[in-house]
Amino acid sequence: MHLAAPAIILALRAHGEHGVVVRALTPNDGVRAGYVRGGRSRALRPVLQPANTILGEWRARTDEQLPALTVELVHSRATLHTEPLPAAALDWLATLTAAALPEAQPYPQLYLALAGILDAVEAAPLARGWAGAMARYELLVLAQLGFGLDLERCVVTGSDEDIAFVSPKSGGGVSRAAATGYEDRLLPLPNFLRAGGEPDWPDVFAALAITGRFLARDIMTDRRADVISARDRLIDRLKRAVA
Incomplete structure (x- = not known):
């Protein structure tokens, strides 16, 4: 070899x-x-x-x-490990990738995406510009491992219009009309996860709530305490940084 x-x-x-x-x-x-x-x-x-x-x-x-x-x-990128917020970001991104991916299976999209977000963290250590990209990376990890979320259409009506929520059970999108009366049982879907663009902080944390739910349920099932703790530290530091 x-x-x-x-x-x-x-x-x-x-x-x-x-x-x-x-x-x-x-x-x-x-x-x-x-x-x-x-x-x-x-x-x-x-x-x-x-x-x-x-x-x-x-x-x-x-x-x-x-x-x-x-x-x-x-x-x-060693100097970033001396700064609490970027250090937490690097720790989580590396920990997630190491824990989720099997050995010796090619994931070229994940390599390019990881390289891109690491560059973004390095360019803006205070999280401006990369926090939303981290949620997209988590979505990509889910998709590459066969647990992708269907955010393009409503699982109730089949429509692709006004998708505003995610079902915490199926991972499918739910339109605003179909969600009426059930909003508190669903996860709010920030528009940038479907349409792109630069999210505000409430949208970032809404996106991380979605990806965190499915990472813990579908990928980190037997390693949650060890692996998700790195993510919890990062989100805690993000919240303190923007408070």
Whole structure:
């Protein structure tokens, strides 16, 4: 097995006295794990940070063996880990991607989307411009794993007009007319999730309520306490930042 590719670091785990097992997302070969010799050294610690982009080279004698991984830094986002809000964003995005995606399955759209939102966090650390994109990324993760929400038409009437809510059970859109009398049982749907554009903060948090519900129910079912806590920290910091 030999693979050379750019990759975004997602997670690290100490292995042995000096080494680290790194999981990283590649554009065309999905999430790949590899053992980095000396990964806890002073020279490599700044390189092996979640959200950093590397050029990785994985080598193994067999497909079953954990590959040895050598890394070259392409782009560092390590300084963002010193700022609470962007650090929480990077932590959640990397944690979600690492926890949700199976090994060695290609997700080129997710790679491009993750790279784009990481760039947006880096460009605007105070969340202006990227918080809404994070909700869209979560929607994309759901869709890529087979749990996509149908926000284009009403599950009750079949109409594609005035979709204003989401059913927390089916994940389908519900029109304003069909929701009459049941609004408190449904999730408000911010328009930017369907039509794009720059959302205001109430719309951002409404979108995150939708994606959070289905991530917890459909993807993080057996890992909710460990994984969703990273998301909870991020949303708490977002709310404090805009209060």
